[in-house]
Amino acid sequence: MNKRKLTNTNIEVSTLGFGAMRLPLLDAKDNSSIDEKKATKMIRYAIDNGVNYIDTAYPYHGGKSEIFIGKVLKDGYREKVYLTSKLPCWNLKNKDEFLKIFTEQLNKLDVKYLDTYLLHAMNKKSWENVNDLGVLDFLDNLKEQGKIKQAGFSFHDDYEVFTKIIDSYNWDVCQIQFNYFDSEAEDMLNYATDKGVDVIVMEPLRGGALVNDLPEEIIALFNNATIKRSPAEWGFRWVYNHEKVKLILSGMSTMEQVIENLNTFNYATANSMTQEEKHMMEEVTQVFKDKILVPCTSCQYCMPCPYGVNIPLMFKTYNNYSMFGKSDKYKNQYQEWARKEENRFTADVCVGCRVCEDKCPQNIIISERMIDVDRELG
Numbered sequence: 001m002n003k004r005k006l007t008n009t010n011i012e013v014s015t016l017g018f019g020a021m022r023l024p025l026l027d028a029k030d031n032s033s034i035d036e037k038k039a040t041k042m043i044r045y046a047i048d049n050g051v052n053y054i055d056t057a058y059p060y061h062g063g064k065s066e067i068f069i070g071k072v073l074k075d076g077y078r079e080k081v082y083l084t085s086k087l088p089c090w091n092l093k094n095k096d097e098f099l100k101i102f103t104e105q106l107n108k109l110d111v112k113y114l115d116t117y118l119l120h121a122m123n124k125k126s127w128e129n130v131n132d133l134g135v136l137d138f139l140d141n142l143k144e145q146g147k148i149k150q151a152g153f154s155f156h157d158d159y160e161v162f163t164k165i166i167d168s169y170n171w172d173v174c175q176i177q178f179n180y181f182d183s184e185a186e187d188m189l190n191y192a193t194d195k196g197v198d199v200i201v202m203e204p205l206r207g208g209a210l211v212n213d214l215p216e217e218i219i220a221l222f223n224n225a226t227i228k229r230s231p232a233e234w235g236f237r238w239v240y241n242h243e244k245v246k247l248i249l250s251g252m253s254t255m256e257q258v259i260e261n262l263n264t265f266n267y268a269t270a271n272s273m274t275q276e277e278k279h280m281m282e283e284v285t286q287v288f289k290d291k292i293l294v295p296c297t298s299c300q301y302c303m304p305c306p307y308g309v310n311i312p313l314m315f316k317t318y319n320n321y322s323m324f325g326k327s328d329k330y331k332n333q334y335q336e337w338a339r340k341e342e343n344r345f346t347a348d349v350c351v352g353c354r355v356c357e358d359k360c361p362q363n364i365i366i367s368e369r370m371i372d373v374d375r376e377l378g
């Protein structure tokens with residue numbers, strides 16, 4: 001596995017990191033029901049084959065991801081990886097909560113320190129809140145005590161907010177969403193790197209949207225390429241081609257994905273894409289851009305909805321409907337869900353309370369888009 005050196009700590013991280021947000025489940029409807037047996041095999045296999053960076057967070061898998069990662073890293077695996085978790089920064093009311101949550105996280109992970117600690121999902125509002133509460137002093141203290149080795153933030157907002165946060169502290173790393181569909185984030189990559197802040201990429205396949213159920217035009221473009229690669233490999237290849245990217249996280253959900261991605265990253269060399277390949281990726285992007293209606297990545301941050309709407313599923317169905325020739329398949333599916341007598345979760349259940357909107361990293365005006373979804377599919 002190729003490695004890239006981080007600027008401030010000189011540690012060498014594998015180009016592929018394991019994101020513990022989309023682990024296999026025992027019950028597809030229950031995001032907290034991690035299939036621990038399968039997931040343990042997958043993560044340890046990845047580590048045994050060169051992955052040395054694990055990314056988790058307080059809310060992943062309904063709060064179970066950190067506890068599970070703590071178990072996976074027993075038997076000597078903790079020493080083989082750089083471990084990241086994140087401070088949930090939404091709805092914090094006072095600075096005492098920082099230490100309370102951090103201590104809980106160390107306990108859940110059953111570790112003495114974290115290699116990287118990120119302020120989770122920073123946007124204008126959450127940044128202003130935690131900054132006012134003194135989060136930067138808190139990070140300084142953790143570093144001084146050796147409880148974290150690197151401090152950073154993960155980010156979901158616009159360029160202006162990003163540069164403001166970058167300029168506010170001596171960050172080691174930041175985590176941004178960067179993939180061929182979200183290529184405009186290259187401005188952030190350049191800005192951070194110029195300021196000595198290393199960039200870690202999340203959602204390199206847009207949470208699977210750049211891989212699953214692709215439109216025929218895109219499959220044809222990939223099939224016509226000189227070298228045959230899977231859609232996942234093309235997606236990763238586009239990201240690792242950028243030499244400023246230090247590490248790419250993937251939330252792998254099956255052992256097959258782990259094996260394929262390990263193979264892909266064994267050849268992850270920056271600046272290796274030809275002009276012809278770059279041009280093809282631009283064409284692929286355009287096909288998507290012409291079809292996607294809502295930029296939801298199914299990160300689940302909006303959930304649970306107090307009224308029971310399955311927000312990510314609604315947007316996925318709506319986007320699929322648009323991307324795949326407005327097929328009746330998606331309308332029929334939606335209408336079948338909408339006919340349920342109990343526990344209905346379709347877009348028409350939305351009352352517009354907007355609780356979800358503050359939590360959406362993509363800043364989607366969810367309540368308005370739910371009306372569009374129901375108008376089109378209902």
Ligand SMILES: NC(=O)c1ccc[n+]([C@@H]2O[C@H](COP(=O)([O-])OP(=O)(O)OC[C@H]3O[C@@H](n4cnc5c(N)ncnc54)[C@H](OP(=O)(O)O)[C@@H]3O)[C@@H](O)[C@H]2O)c1
Pocket residue numbers: 018019020021022055056086120121154155156175201202203204205206207208209211212232233249250251252253256257258260261299361
């Ligand atoms: N800090 C933040 O705000 C934030 C936000 C989002 C993510 N993250 C972190 O970043 C990590 C990476 O983001 P992500 O999970 O969205 O990564 P991603 O690689 O964009 O998406 C992962 C999904 O892509 C599909 N996939 C991966 N490899 C594949 C392969 N070889 N073939 C076919 N499909 C493949 C799978 O979808 P299917 O399961 O549908 O097959 C998988 O669940 C997360 O796990 C999390 O740790 C952080």
